[in-house]
Amino acid sequence: MKLYIKNMVCNRCKMVVKSELEKFGLNIVTVDLGKVEILEVSIENQKQELEKKIQLLGFELLDDKTSRTVERIKNLIIDLVHNQNTILKINLSQYLSQDLSQDYNTMSHLFSDVEGITIEHYFIAQKIEKVKELLFYDELSLSQIASKMQYSDIAHLSNQFKKVTGFTPTVFKNSKNKARIQIEDL
Structure with a gap:
């Protein structure tokens, strides 16, 4: 069972x-x-x-099946962003569709209806939280973080980080209040 x-x-x-x-x-x-x-x-x-x-x-x-599907999508994204150090060789929609054996558009509508945000926004939020964690530990340069998180360059990472948090990665890294959000609260 x-x-x-x-x-x-x-x-x-x-x-x-x-x-x-x-x-x-x-x-x-x-x-x-x-x-x-x-x-x-x-x-x-x-x-x-x-x-x-x-x-x-x-x-x-x-x-219920809906809750299980949404939770499975979230868990796949969390695992991909926070636990796997592999490069995703296919796009996110293909990755989710293959694992769940479902049409991405159906999953996307279901996820948005239940969670109130798109799968893509959820994925970005998870990536930004991982970036915050990496900035907090101060072990990697911004260039290394961008590469590790599969951003095309530092500018792309910085733009997305600022759009989500309101701060640039450098301002966040230098701030005394490095507030992070628990994964399950995203």
């Missing part, structure tokens, strides 16, 4: 959810961002109690 869980956005989330489900007595097969496969065929008798336990940790069980 597969359980779809909202707000699983990082490896630490995966560990917490796995631990909680094991404490609950479930047999885990696999744990991915937003999805856990268990050996049990049904958990209907335990579902309400399980929901309460994981809600205390900031997670939520997803039942």
Whole structure:
């Protein structure tokens, strides 16, 4: 059986959810961002109690297909931006369509209706948060960050960063208040 869980956005989330489900007595097969496969065929008798336990940790069980699709889109983007250090060889729409085996336009309309922003804006917001993180750590130059985040050049990164945050990357880097947003709040 597969359980779809909202707000699983990082490896630490995966560990917490796995631990909680094991404490609950479930047999885990696999744990991915937003999805856990268990050996049990049904958990209907335990579902309400399980929901309460994981809600205390900031997670939520997803039942309907729409919520699962939107959450899967978000998790794919988060994983792509924050966890994978690979260059995307196809565009984002192809990447999502291939993984979800769905038409991109359908997914795009669904995502916009539920989240109130486009998939592209969500992707950009995630990239900018990653750039903020990299600026905060001060280990890479702006040129290296632009390359790592697959921007064509520093000017493109700077323009997009300013459009989203209101600051240039340099002003942000030098500011004392380097406010970052939690991934799940984007």
